[in-house]
Amino acid sequence: MKAKQDFPSINERAADGLKDDGTPFRVLIVDDSMFVAKQLSQILTSEGFEVIGTAADGEEGVQKYKELYPKVDLVTMDITMPKMDGVTALEQIIEFDKNARIIMVSALGKQDLVKKSLLMGAKNYIVKPLDRKKVLERILMSLK
Amino acid sequence: MRVEYINPFVEAAHSVLKEVLQVDVQRGELYLKSTAAPVLGVAAIIGLAGDVEGRVLLDMSRATAIQVASGMLQSMDMEPIDELNEMGRATITELANMITGQAVTKLHNLGFKFDLTPPALVTGDNMEISNANVEALIVPMEMPQGKMEINVAIRERG
């Protein structure tokens, strides 16, 4: 069921996902849940962002970032993942590119890890269940 | 199960289900079972550690799982499913994550330290009955999509 916020406002406004030059921000989604990945992807593409890659665990996430570099404008990073968790992946990506923009995605109950991530260089965080408005707000803040 | 843990789980289940499904969710009467094994067909399990040891699981029939997943997907503008495919499983798993996450946060605010382990989804064919003799608290939730039981089996550590 579409919620009110899913419809564009009556006044035409620039899609959030576009840079000033009109090209879309490119996002790498790192999440072990197919559902969350799809959800995020939908929210982002509906606002003009471009999802240039997805990874299902931290290790794959780091790998993809390096492969796609320097094209990734933003990474959404799930905290709890098998093989390598989001905090470790964050650490490695920042080591590789100190200007990397990463936003953490977490379920409630992981406050300590979120804090740790922010201290280690993550730009912001989003809490699940994903609220479209909040997601876009925080992502845009991270891109400033 | 420690009395203080009950409300957080009951409230989290009700609140999350209501939010993601956008439907009326009725809570049935809580009761205790002598064995914690899931019985309805599909179970999403999240392990708990910290002040306690044990797990929470969402127990439901396959049909309900499909309905609930479809409901969640549709409210996010995604396509419903007609069988429990990978997307369906990921959705139910995510639901378990959300409910447990919210409960754990409430518990954290009450002073209890709980840790979560990554979720797993098991179905009739690969249902393992471990900890069969642990007592479980059952919180039945009734929705238009069917019945779901929140099954909590945790023990104080030490």
Place this chain on the structure above:
Amino acid sequence: MVQEAGIRQSTLFGSTETEEDAQRDDIDFKMVTFSLGGKDYGVDIMKVKEIAKFESFTFVPNTQPFVMGVYNLRGDIISLIDMRIMFNLPAPQRSDLQPEDGLILRLDSGLIGVVVDRIDRVVGISSESIQPPHPIFADINLKYLSGVVEHEDRLYIILDVERILGETAEEPESVPELPGSAEANSSVPEARDDRPAQTGVGTTTTADMVAPTLHSLSGFTMSDLNRHWVEGRIEEWSAGHGGSTQITTQEEVDEFLAPFASPYTGRFWEEDYLDAVRSLLAADLEGGINVWNPGCGGGYEAYSIACVLRASHPEARIKVWASDNDLLSVSAAPNLTFEKRELPAFYEPFVTEGSRGLGFNADIKQIVLFEFSDITHVNTIPACNIVVIRDILSFLSVREQRRVLAMVEESTTTDTIVISGSNEDLSRMGRFADVSTGLVRAFTVQ
């Protein structure tokens, strides 16, 4: 090791042995069973006033052969019928000295006594399982049979005693003046210390007759644990109710059981009880003190034991594991508040003023841990110094009573004190030695 209670408790309250059994079978008909000419028979318990052993009766001539005579039932003169003769069944040689097993029936027409071979026990069944009588099963004319029913591998023929005896139960007006010879025979047989027999044939006492009603209307399970109290209570009841031991309604059951409850049930323990508890506590309980308190209800017991322990052991690490399967009661326990006037002075050092009234301080609150749990689901309990289990065992099935006590035996040391209900005698249920003092019923594990 908890043993599966494979002992079939052929207790004389039949199939109300476990609550699960009772629920499963949907028992709505109870009968007193007995043997007659070698076969098993049953009579609706509602028709049975009491079970008796007829020791002496007065022979009355010129009556039908099956009328043995009359019997003095505490002043009432009733006819005594020999069912075996009535139905031409083989009867054992009667010795004048031997008391006969029988029943006092309350029929529409009045009281009547019947003699049988041997009273067996009270059996509960579902009325749906009663089959219509078939001649092959009985030596007695079909018109006198209500039906037949199978129970635990035995076949019982249910007698329609109204039909059989209805007319015979009139007050025998033609009875000649009785010499004062009929011995005043108490028809409440002596309270017996029955260990449940393994073979299923034992002697039935009035307590055994009352027990199924107590169980079905209140959940109270009579066993060795509390039989003694039940028997004493029956005597008391009988004296206060003109000799009657008929207990059938909810009100009667509630009244019967009212004195069973331990002191300070649902309230804070007061000085007299606390003093006795204190005297039981070992002086050297330093280190950790663990208490198990199942059936804590609203928490009064748990807080009482926590405070009395803290008072005598200001430095010790104390933990009280309290639990109950009544969600409403136990979930209010962690935040129990009360008014000053409800609180005995002893507890004042342990409470603080809160927004909703007085409550226990942080120290006491962290001592007691309340759980919503069903004792029948518990498989292990923490090693404990003290167990407070008052009036809980008596409301569990016999199997559960034994199982829980076996768990207690295993998780305790010889120093452990087990505080039971005031009318519960653990020494009859296992290796428990009575160390009761004052108001407190307590045992140690041998």
